[in-house]
Every structure is written in C-alpha cells, then in structure tokens.
Amino acid sequence: MTRSDLVNRLAERFSQLTQRDTEFAVKTMLDAMSDALARGHRIEIRGFGSFSINRRPPRLGRNPRSGEQVTIPEKRVPHFKPGKALREAVDLEAPSEGSDVSELAAGVGADVAADLAADLAADGAAAGARAAAGADRA
Numbered sequence: 001m002t003r004s005d006l007v008n009r010l011a012e013r014f015s016q017l018t019q020r021d022t023e024f025a026v027k028t029m030l031d032a033m034s035d036a037l038a039r040g041h042r043i044e045i046r047g048f049g050s051f052s053i054n055r056r057p058p059r060l061g062r063n064p065r066s067g068e069q070v071t072i073p074e075k076r077v078p079h080f081k082p083g084k085a086l087r088e089a090v091d092l093e094a095p096s097e098g099s100d101v102s103e104l105a106a107g108v109g110a111d112v113a114a115d116l117a118a119d120l121a122a123d124g125a126a127a128g129a130r131a132a133a134g135a136d137r138a
Helices: 003-014 019-038 082-089 102-138
Strands: 043-045 050-057 059-062 069-072 075-082
Touching: 003 019, 019 043, 019 050, 075 082
Parallel strands: none
Antiparallel strands: 043 050, 050 075, 059 069
C-alpha cells in the first residue's frame, strides 16, 4: 500500500472529508510520527505496533575496493515492532471471507489509520480556520 492508496481508502471510507483534507491528514500524521522519531521518542499504536529508534554503535568496516579499514560512525535507525493483533493477522495462511479473523486482517491497520486521519483532519480544519481568522485581522 502506498501513501496515495491510503489517502484514497480514507477518502472512500469518510465521505465527509475531501481528497485534499484526507491528503493533509495523512501528511500531518506521517510528519508528526517522523518528527517524534527524529527527537528520539517512541510511538505506540495499540493493536498495530510500535516505532522506536535503535542505536547502531560505531564500528570498523572495510572499503571493498581497496581493502583498507574505515571507521563507520554511530547511526540511529528507525525500528518497527508489530503488535500482537497485526502479527496474528499477518500470520494467518488463508482465512475464509466470513471469518472474524479475516476482518481483523483487513482492518487492523486501516481502522487505526482511519481514526487518526479523521481526528487530524478535524484538527487541521480547525487550525486552518484559526489561521484564516488571524489573516482577516491583519
């Protein structure tokens, strides 16, 4: 699923949101998550999983061309650990269409993302109205 697929799915599910509002909500949510990770914070979305930062210590490596040793600096890399519900949904081999498990597999991430996107879209619309009101005063 790509970012545009997510935007399209959310726009279909929440008809009261325009495509532009949905794009703004997804962008805002992903930006907020990226900023939190860049500051070293942990993100936990119940039923979906958690995002954290892992530290890779500095080490010695080799230049493959020359064979000389090079120092590789410390790195911080994002890490995702899936939640129990997501792990179970993905681990299923071939659930039948009518089973509760197939519904969980289809909606575990979409439900969380849809709820977050709707909340962010509402917050974004309120922020836009406040900005417009401030521009009218100037």
